[in-house]
Amino acid sequence: MLLFCPTCGNLLTVEEGNQCYRFACPTCPYVHNITRKISSKQFPKLKAVDDVLGGAAAWENVDSTEEKCPKCEHNRAYFMQIQTRSADEPMTIFYKCCNPQCGHQWRE
Template sequence: MRFCPKCGSVMIPDRKRGVLVCRRCGYEEPIDPEKAEAYKVKKTVEHKPDEGVIVVEEDVRTLPIAKVKCPKCGNEEAYWWELQTRAGDEPSTIFYKCTKCGHTWRSYE
């Protein structure tokens, strides 16, 4: 991640032009070819409301664990994570994945 030397904001790569651009003040600088790999997107996640649940973490064992009952097997522990699946002014959605059976469900609280 590169920060703008003028205003301190995060600079965004413009790959078509081969420059980093500050969205706040407009400062631009060329992308160093040796560091170009660092500006590539490693993983993208697309989610549509009618699709199933998605997990952002590839290894769920790195996620925190909550004391919540699995609706499928009754186990009392599940990994959890939070995603903004609706508009920004709406509350986020909490997802759970059972530590025993792997069942995934969401909470709309």
């Protein structure tokens, strides 16, 4: 917790006085004795996580290909290619099983 001097506006420092701690200004003679515990906590608000692949709508208009599902061994899967790394790296292929009971997703 940062406190500022009401006289000159500088940051107050904590120093040990006569058997107690006190806030003191380094540039002017302002001193304020600490009589009770002072604490304050503020936690930052976290941003909402965005779905990198576009959510459920990303799989609506994709093509299918012959690819074996590693979970149910169905022989067709939907696929899409996304550039997830730098431009000199190959694109990442994301698959989703065409079997409606499975729907397993994996990447290659």
